[in-house]
Amino acid sequence: MSKKVNVGVVGLGRLGSLYTNYCANRLAKANLIAVSDVQEEVAKQVAEEYGAKRYYTDYQEMLADDEIEAIATFVLGLVAEPPAARYVYSPDQRTKDRNAGEVLLKKYNCVGCHVIDMPEMEFAVSDVSQFLPSEPDEKGHAEGLEALFRIRPPVQAYFGKSHSVVVDDEDPEILPVVRVRGLSTVRPDPDDPDDEEQMHALLAWE
Numbered sequence: 001m002s003k004k005v006n007v008g009v010v011g012l013g014r015l016g017s018l019y020t021n022y023c024a025n026r027l028a029k030a031n032l033i034a035v036s037d038v039q040e041e042v043a044k045q046v047a048e049e050y051g052a053k054r055y056y057t058d059y060q061e062m063l064a065d066d067e068i069e070a071i072a073t074f075v076l077g078l079v080a081e082p083p084a085a086r087y088v089y090s091p092d093q094r095t096k097d098r099n100a101g102e103v104l105l106k107k108y109n110c111v112g113c114h115v116i117d118m119p120e121m122e123f124a125v126s127d128v129s130q131f132l133p134s135e136p137d138e139k140g141h142a143e144g145l146e147a148l149f150r151i152r153p154p155v156q157a158y159f160g161k162s163h164s165v166v167v168d169d170e171d172p173e174i175l176p177v178v179r180v181r182g183l184s185t186v187r188p189d190p191d192d193p194d195d196e197e198q199m200h201a202l203l204a205w206e
Contacts, residue, residue, distance in 0.1 A: 004031040008068040010059045012037040012046045016074035023072070024050035030070075036062045124163040124175035155180075 007030045009020045016037070023030040036056040037043040047055035056062040063071065091099065157178040164172045186201035 004029055006031050006033045006067055006069045007072060008034045008036065008062050008065065008070070009072045009074070010036045010062065011074035012039075012042050013074060016072075017046055019072055019074065020046055020050050020052070024052075033068050034062050034065055122161075122177050122179045124165050124177050126175060128158050128176040128178060 007023050009016055009023065009032070012020065012035055016035075020032065020035055024032045032050060032052050034054040034056060035043055035047050035050075035052045036059040037046070038057055040055075040057045043055035043057060046052070053067075054062075054065070059073075062068065157180050158176055159179060161177040162174050163177050165175050166172050184201075
């Protein structure tokens with residue numbers, strides 16, 4: 001989970017109060033630390049209402065608060081003054097590239113048609129029927145099924161291959177092998193002497 005940003009709000013008029021509420025109750029990555037307004041009664045009331053640790057009547061004092069990492073200002077006279085360097089968002093190049101990529105993904109709805117091509121994996125299964133292609137449900141939404149099958153057509157997971165498997169020192173059992181694309185989430189630990197605790201789990205995409 002990403003770290004919350006400690007926020008201070010300057011100017012508690014209508015917009016400033018609304019934003020303070022937003023920081024306190026709706027912005028998941030914000031941690032409201034302090035508020036500031038020239039009217040002490042207003043600053044105290046807003047701080048108590050939204051759970052700010054401190055309130056100030058002089059915003060310069062709040063800017064000196066080392067616990068605060070970001071400032072939101074709703075005082076017209078302050079917007080022309082350059083903020084302190086530590087309050088200016090300065091991401092590294094990797095973060096800039098990622099942010100720019102996220103903007104493009106949203107702008108062109110890239111996730112609407114492009115999908116990640118997962119690696120292929122083969123494994124033996126005791127019941128191959130659950131991996132055979134199924135017929136579309138007639139009750140399903142026709143357009144949704146058409147779009148889904150266009151993006152990721154059904155595949156034949158079983159291709160006639162078998163594998164000999166020995167379980168609990170019993171006689172070898174010939175099991176069918178299926179091939180799917182997905183991500184391996186749990187792998188057996190070769191150093192674990194307890195065979196019963198060994199397991200292999202995956203998230204199948206197909």
